[in-house]
Amino acid sequence: MSSQVKPAVVLLSGGLDSATTLAIARNEGFLCHTLSFDYGQRHRVELSAAERVAKALGAAEHRVIRVDLGSIGGSALTDSSIAVPEGAPAAPIAAGIPVTYVPARNTVFLSLGLGLAEVLGAADLFLGVNFIDYSGYPDCRPEFIEAFERLANLATKAGVEGSARFSVHAPLIRMTKVDIILRGLELGVDYAMTVSCYQPDEMGAACGRCDSCRLRAAAFIQAGVPDPTCYRTWR
């Protein structure tokens, strides 16, 4: 690692938002250590997408940590007996916090990212949360990010001894999905590599009907750029 380049830990799910976040972190000059989680998710194929995206966007290193959120359950994403809500492509997303909410997921992921950052000597953490065009998850809001940042500096040896002042960067948090896509394209993100769907098939092809697919598809239309998503219904 060059002493000139600041290392950062970038949480990378393999979806559109986190891929764009990685491109932004790299564009800001960080040496990016990407981190994915094998957490018992229904859409585990996103891990292959994350690996592709990390490589394509020049991550210094890509890691996958196993954490068994399936043994907690309580979400359509980690409990196969709970169905993923679906809707027609043009229908509005239902209000409220949906059953795809995974209890404490971003808290768990940021905590593990914080541990890795401390070991690597990185003070910067990036994650792709967004609270404009989003699914209503509480752990995607600015007040959550601020509270985690505060915690990070109390929780760690690096924070307490002052060798690092942790910053949690959520560069997309106030952007619309359209702006995210346009910014990503500017930075060379190939969205064909990404998987946003909550229930893709084993090849990563999207359902087109879950909230995540619908938010993504609507944004490509609104942005006026071709949607490179591979949908199951088109094959």
Place this chain on the structure above:
Amino acid sequence: MSSQVKPAVVLLSGGLDSATTLAIARNEGFLCHTLSFDYGQRHRVELSAAERVAKALGAAEHRVIRVDLGSIGGSALTDSSIAVPEGAPAAPIAAGIPVTYVPARNTVFLSLGLGLAEVLGAADLFLGVNFIDYSGYPDCRPEFIEAFERLANLATKAGVEGSARFSVHAPLIRMTKVDIILRGLELGVDYAMTVSCYQPDEMGAACGRCDSCRLRAAAFIQAGVPDPTCYRTWR
């Protein structure tokens, strides 16, 4: 689950402090769901101790979540190439944060406990941290606990919707190790079941030389009660 009894999630390592915490939570009338972590720890035998303690102290349920902190490393407890510091029984504990500090461990464990609490409909989390007779870990201090409690209520569906106001209880935090032992004995904790050592053998027998063993042994002596710990050197 009775509607009269409040459920709580109790983090249980299998050591002296967490066993006492479980006894206190139960004594306060909570229905205790105990939670241990299989995190790549050197002293994995503590998981058997946790199971025994949970059963003996009447936990409603005991769970073990796997989370691979070994893939992060950076601690003598998760990286076997880093030696656990040792000292003569009566020697003082070295000042500063030791190499047995596991980066972000309590943040990760509390996050997973929070996820489980939300799924169970529990608003109360207990953990056995203590910052009087302790090893200098930053994530054992009152300000850390308060910051996590604040985060918990921003991070979760239950917190945001108001169905739960999360409380993180650290009943030992201002107690000396002696007071902890005396309180535990009052509540019927059998400390022979617990394992505090960082490097026990496969039967759970303690080394007597790591910081954790030395803090524990000194406290039994000071409390004037028999030390039921099984030490390797005595066999």
